[in-house]
Amino acid sequence: MKNLGENSKSVVIIGAGIAGIQAALDLGDMGIQVHLVEKQSCIGGRMAQLDKTFPTLDCSICILAPKLSECYRHDNITLHTLSEIQKIGGSVGNFSVDVLKHARYVKEGVCTNCGDCGAICPVRGITNFFDANLVTQAAAQIAFPAAVPAAYRIDPNKCLYLNYEICGLCYQNCGADAIDFTQKDSILSLDNIGAIIVATGLDLAEDIHTLNIYGYQKYDNVITAMELERLICASGPQAGHLSRLTDGKHPKKIAYLQCIDSRSQKGQMYCSSVCCMYTTKEAMIAFEHDNELESYVFYIDMRAGGKGFQKFLQRGAKEYNIKYLKSKISHIDVDKDDNPIITYEDYETSEIKQLTVDLVVLATCIIPSRGINKLADVLGIDLDHYDYVKTNPFLPVETSAEGIYTCGCAREPMDIPRSVAEASGAAARAAEVIKGG
Amino acid sequence: MSDKEEEPRIGVFVCSCGSNIGGLIDVKALAEYSKTLPNVVFTEDNLYTCSETGLAQIKNGIKDHNLNRVIVASCTPRTHEPLFRDCVKKEGVNEYLFNFVNIRDQNTWCHQKYPQEAFEKAKDLIRMGVAKAAKLEALDNIIVDATPTALVIGGGVSGMTAALSLANQGFETHLVERENELGGRLKTLHKLFPNDQKAQLLLDNLKKNVGSKENLKIHTSAQVKNIEGFVGNFEVSVEENGNNINLTIGVILVAVGTSLFTPTGYFGYDGKIRITQHELESKLNNNDVKAKDIVMIQCVGSRNDERVYCSSVCCMTALKNALVLKENNPKSNVSILFRDLYTPGTHYEDYYRRAREEGVVFIEYSPEKEPSVEENQIKVYNQYLGEELLIPYDLCVLSTPLVSNNDNKALAQMIKVPLEENGFFLEAHVKLRPMDFATAGVFICGSAKWPVDITESISQGYAAAARASTIISHDTIEVEGATSFLPDYNKSLCTGCEVCIKVCPYNAISKNEEDEIVITQVLCKGCGVCGATCTNHAIIIRHFTDQQILSEIYAYGGKEV
Numbered sequence: 002m003k004n005l006g007e008n009s010k011s012v013v014i015i016g017a018g019i020a021g022i023q024a025a026l027d028l029g030d031m032g033i034q035v036h037l038v039e040k041q042s043c044i045g046g047r048m049a050q051l052d053k054t055f056p057t058l059d060c061s062i063c064i065l066a067p068k069l070s071e072c073y074r075h076d077n078i079t080l081h082t083l084s085e086i087q088k089i090g091g092s093v094g095n096f097s098v099d100v101l102k103h104a105r106y107v108k109e110g111v112c113t114n115c116g117d118c119g120a121i122c123p124v125r126g127i128t129n130f131f132d133a134n135l136v137t138q139a140a141a142q143i144a145f146p147a148a149v150p151a152a153y154r155i156d157p158n159k160c161l162y163l164n165y166e167i168c169g170l171c172y173q174n175c176g177a178d179a180i181d182f183t184q185k186d187s188i189l190s191l192d193n194i195g196a197i198i199v200a201t202g203l204d205l206a207e208d209i210h211t212l213n214i215y216g217y218q219k220y221d222n223v224i225t226a227m228e229l230e231r232l233i234c235a236s237g238p239q240a241g242h243l244s245r246l247t248d249g250k251h252p253k254k255i256a257y258l259q260c261i262d263s264r265s266q267k268g269q270m271y272c273s274s275v276c277c278m279y280t281t282k283e284a285m286i287a288f289e290h291d292n293e294l295e296s297y298v299f300y301i302d303m304r305a306g307g308k309g310f311q312k313f314l315q316r317g318a319k320e321y322n323i324k325y326l327k328s329k330i331s332h333i334d335v336d337k338d339d340n341p342i343i344t345y346e347d348y349e350t351s352e353i354k355q356l357t358v359d360l361v362v363l364a365t366c367i368i369p370s371r372g373i374n375k376l377a378d379v380l381g382i383d384l385d386h387y388d389y390v391k392t393n394p395f396l397p398v399e400t401s402a403e404g405i406y407t408c409g410c411a412r413e414p415m416d417i418p419r420s421v422a423e424a425s426g427a428a429a430r431a432a433e434v435i436k437g438g
Numbered sequence: 439m440s441d442k443e444e445e446p447r448i449g450v451f452v453c454s455c456g457s458n459i460g461g462l463i464d465v466k467a468l469a470e471y472s473k474t475l476p477n478v479v480f481t482e483d484n485l486y487t488c489s490e491t492g493l494a495q496i497k498n499g500i501k502d503h504n505l506n507r508v509i510v511a512s513c514t515p516r517t518h519e520p521l522f523r524d525c526v527k528k529e530g531v532n533e534y535l536f537n538f539v540n541i542r543d544q545n546t547w548c549h550q551k552y553p554q555e556a557f558e559k560a561k562d563l564i565r566m567g568v569a570k571a572a573k574l575e576a577l578d579n580i581i582v583d584a585t586p587t588a589l590v591i592g593g594g595v596s597g598m599t600a601a602l603s604l605a606n607q608g609f610e611t612h613l614v615e616r617e618n619e620l621g622g623r624l625k626t627l628h629k630l631f632p633n634d635q636k637a638q639l640l641l642d643n644l645k646k647n648v649g650s651k652e653n654l655k656i657h658t659s660a661q662v663k664n665i666e667g668f669v670g671n672f673e674v675s676v677e678e679n680g681n682n683i684n685l686t687i688g689v690i691l692v693a694v695g696t697s698l699f700t701p702t703g704y705f706g707y708d709g710k711i712r713i714t715q716h717e718l719e720s721k722l723n724n725n726d727v728k729a730k731d732i733v734m735i736q737c738v739g740s741r742n743d744e745r746v747y748c749s750s751v752c753c754m755t756a757l758k759n760a761l762v763l764k765e766n767n768p769k770s771n772v773s774i775l776f777r778d779l780y781t782p783g784t785h786y787e788d789y790y791r792r793a794r795e796e797g798v799v800f801i802e803y804s805p806e807k808e809p810s811v812e813e814n815q816i817k818v819y820n821q822y823l824g825e826e827l828l829i830p831y832d833l834c835v836l837s838t839p840l841v842s843n844n845d846n847k848a849l850a851q852m853i854k855v856p857l858e859e860n861g862f863f864l865e866a867h868v869k870l871r872p873m874d875f876a877t878a879g880v881f882i883c884g885s886a887k888w889p890v891d892i893t894e895s896i897s898q899g900y901a902a903a904a905r906a907s908t909i910i911s912h913d914t915i916e917v918e919g920a921t922s923f924l925p926d927y928n929k930s931l932c933t934g935c936e937v938c939i940k941v942c943p944y945n946a947i948s949k950n951e952e953d954e955i956v957i958t959q960v961l962c963k964g965c966g967v968c969g970a971t972c973t974n975h976a977i978i979i980r981h982f983t984d985q986q987i988l989s990e991i992y993a994y995g996g997k998e999v
């Protein structure tokens with residue numbers, strides 16, 4: 002297939018979650034060259050961490066994996082992992098961008114992803130963000146087996162060789178000769194960049210401060226929604242067999258607490274948009290593992306405006322034994338068996354009640370990606386009063402700087418369908434710059 | 439394609455899919471079993487065959503063992519077949535010599551409690567797949583030219599946005615609006631949430647931009663009358679002010695928006711002092727609101743048995759109009775009776791807070807105890823207070839949902855796309871293909887797909903433009919080679935009964951001037967309905983020939999063909 006017209010200019014996309022990936026694929030398929038810059042060692046963002054996704058309950062990684070591979074193999078997409086934007090110059094139609102590429106210390110095309118380096122590495126106990134820090138790994142590591150690029154990396158802060166020039170066991174053990182301790186961080190200067198797309202996505206309240214409301218971190222049977230996603234995921238730390246971290250018991254009664262740090266004077270004032278829906282999803286998946294499970298959702302307003310969402314909630318109540326309680330939580334204690342006891346005010350009756358459950362799951366607030374302030378400075382774009390990338394409601398994918406676009410959770414908390422749509426939207430705007438001249 | 443019949447050399451790759459498959463059945467044993475099957479020369483098991491590592495293993499298998507047929511036994515072809523086909527193609531094996539065996543969705547997932555039986559079934563499925571693979575034939579994809587033009591149906595905010603973006607990308611674009619003016623719903627609104635800008639201002643700006651593009655042709659008072667052809671080559675006839683125009687179009691975007699719901703029979707609706715939000719906005723535009731005690735009721739005609747969905751824009755619309763009324767007359771009392779207030783995200787939650795700060799009163803009601811609207815007071819039971827409140831009103835505003843257009847069905851039939859149960863257009867995949875239809879070359883945006891606000895209508899307009907651009911940025915289009923055809927040597931079998939013409943869901947079959955059956959290759963999706971229906975077995979479905987299917991059946995029954 003021939004492209005109509007030569008596109009000599011390319012687009013830089015920052016962040017390779019589902020939004021960045023979709024934008025890259027659209028532009029790539031239009032015949033436009035893309036540089037996809039991701040700070041982590043692999044692409045996929047939050048969606049890669051999820052078990053299944055509402056409202057269709059498809060397995061998240063199963064529908065994402067083909068996109069990850071497509072990105073990796075696409076003739077028009079160049080992937081830069083472990084990379085950050087350091088400097089930009091120029092203006093719309095002709096930016097120059099300096100990308101700081103951190104060394105992986107493993108040769109990407111050579112590594113076979115066999116894991117021999119990780120097996121022999123004596124450094125242990127490094128928490129893996131991908132598994133919501135529930136499991137640890139070695140200094141020679143990979144976020145998850147299906148990661149793209151399918152290459153290990155060496156954690157430069159923890160590696161004995163890189164810090165003390167001792168060990169080097171992985172180097173000796175790697176059958177593919179993929180370990181390369183001579184790699185250095187480097188700057189890649191990209192010219193002739195027509196447009197930039199910011200798709201840096203989200204982080205979670207627990208990522209930035211020690212979330213200690215409602216007994217989180219005090220009681221092990223109070224966990225976050227993201228932790229549950231990993232625990233219940235077939236490829237997660239419990240191979241999908243949900244059990245309590247305290248005693249390994251399978252929970253029979255789970256409570257979900259909504260708006261944790263969201264819609265709150267103490268946390269963030271805004272609504273995180275997706276938690277009402279993913280909570281029902283998580284309760285459904287948990288029920289599929291155990292049909293005797295009872296789920297209780299403590300909520301303020303149930304926000305389910307997307308396609309098929311109300312139906313989804315109805316199914317939850319009818320077929321998955323989920324009870325929705327409009328309520329206000331007071332506090333959580335535990336009994337002698339570590340079972341959380343929730344004290345709450347029931348809105349229906351204005352009574353103070355208590356409920357003892359086996360596990361509490363907190364729907365924690367979505368926050369802007371850590372590091373967004375620095376990136377905004379580098380790019381010269383404005384953030385809103387919550388530090389999301391500032392957009393105008395009727396120019397939804399434009400930042401305050403001409404030629405720099407945004408999409409997905411970088412600009413507001415939103416679900417996957419909307420992130421994907423906005424990503425295509427940002428791609429269209431970038432394509433207008435490139436093709437329209 | 440080589441002329442000589444090559445000996446099949448089949449490689450079988452069995453995927454563990456993490457623990458999705460491997461957690462229930464022994465994939466290593468399956469790989470071992472596959473080795474014993476006819477024509478199989480290499481087998482391997484992978485943790486994730488679709489990972490870069492897995493794909494590299496397939497490529498190495500092809501290279502090292504000279505494979506000319508590849509089987510992956512794993513999740514589902516629905517998501518993964520393109521990936522594996524592409525992989526074998528890159529290694530020089532025709533993509534149609536790849537065969538997918540589904541041992542996850544149709545096996546380990548549905549037989550979770552029966553690991554032994556699931557293992558046996560996986561063996562059966564692989565054996566059948568191997569038998570078919572031996573009979574597979576190399577095929578070529580069909581390549582056709584594409585016209586770099588676009589048609590946008592519907593000139594509301596989403597359609598105007600999409601058309602403008604396509605024109606800005608350099609494509610000749612036709613925007614067809616059935617009313618005599620562009621704008622859609624925007625034309626009749628007053629101010630807009632969440633920034634209280636005048637609707638007219640946004641509309642004027644959009645119209646100015648759309649009107650200034652030379653390659654953007656606006657057709658108002660126009661309707662699409664007929665669409666023939668297929669992706670890249672649609673022949674569209676448009677009736678504009680009574681005149682007929684014929685257009686050759688590469689891609690079609692649907693942006694026909696929604697209709698309004700008239701709440702006859704709900705809460706004493708009379709269109710005078712009990713009106714809809716939309717009627718309120720017209721009154722505000724005409725400076726025609728004198729009321730002092732205003733009560734708004736949310737979810738009128740939505741989130742009920744008949745219409746289960748939340749229309750997603752009416753809570754914000756109520757907040758907006760409440761704020762306008764408060765601003766116009768700070769002494770007025772505005773109450774909003776709601777079930778769940780739908781203000782997700784950052785801007786909307788801020789807006790909700792602002793309305794509270796401005797003194798709008800929010801009272802929750804439950805659908806079991808709906809408010810009752812009387813002559814000049816409204817009774818509403820408040821669970822929180824545990825008592826019934828009486829609110830006097832001189833204007834009651836009902837927040838009604840956006841509903842699908844009645845004539846969506848006719849349009850859907852013309853462009854061969856489905857609607858969902860509420861009459862909104864149904865996209866190809868809710869999550870990952872939100873702007874695409876299953877029909878190639880046709881896209882959807884804005885509230886025609888689902889009630890959305892202007893922000894989303896605009897981003898979806900751009901999004902559909904991007905998706906469309908991925909097609910018309912190239913001068914040719916490639917479609918699947920696995921189509922049905924009527925070979926010359928079978929022509930004598932055809933009795934001309936035309937059953938195939940009737941059953942084909944894609945209108946791919948017709949009769950030519952010689953009264954012979956013709957199957958338009960680029961329209962055929964290979965669904966096989968015609969082949970299965972043809973009583974004389976005249977039609978052959980490539981990639982699913984009788985011989986190929988029978989070989990699977992015999993392999994299951996243990997008999998060789």
Ligand SMILES: Cc1cc2nc3c(=O)[nH]c(=O)nc-3n(C[C@H](O)[C@H](O)[C@H](O)COP(=O)(O)OP(=O)(O)OC[C@H]3O[C@@H](n4cnc5c(N)ncnc54)[C@H](O)[C@@H]3O)c2cc1C
Nearest residue numbers: 016018019020040046047054055201202203409410416417
């Ligand atoms: C617990 C939970 C469950 C959910 N369940 C669902 C569900 O079932 N269905 C659904 O539709 N949605 C769900 N969501 C929402 C979904 O996760 C988001 O909609 C989606 O991940 C947003 O994609 P994104 O690409 O915008 O952001 P992200 O997925 O966050 O991706 C952003 C990427 O950018 C990278 N990045 C960040 N900063 C930089 C930088 N400075 N430089 C370079 N790279 C950077 C990050 O490393 C990351 O890879 C859920 C969310 C949570 C928290």
Ligand SMILES: Cc1cc2nc3c(=O)[nH]c(=O)nc-3n(C[C@H](O)[C@H](O)[C@H](O)COP(=O)(O)OP(=O)(O)OC[C@H]3O[C@@H](n4cnc5c(N)ncnc54)[C@H](O)[C@@H]3O)c2cc1C
Nearest residue numbers: 592594595596616622623630631694695696884885891892
């Ligand atoms: C009372 C009310 C107040 C609102 N207030 C706000 C607000 O303040 N802020 C906000 O963000 N959103 C608001 N909305 C929502 C907003 O109106 C929609 O998001 C927006 O109009 C959707 O745009 P659209 O292009 O998808 O559809 P529409 O605006 O409905 O446009 C569709 C167009 O397609 C045309 N059409 C239909 N069928 C055909 C056909 N077969 N052939 C040719 N043309 C056809 C129609 O004539 C129309 O011009 C409000 C909605 C209502 C009802």
Ligand code: SF4
Nearest residue numbers: 737748749750752753
């Ligand atoms: S947006 Fe508000 S009023 Fe409209 S259906 Fe949803 S909850 Fe009801």
Ligand code: SF4
Nearest residue numbers: 942962963965966968
């Ligand atoms: S195979 Fe299907 S699409 Fe093709 S002609 Fe037959 S019925 Fe139509």
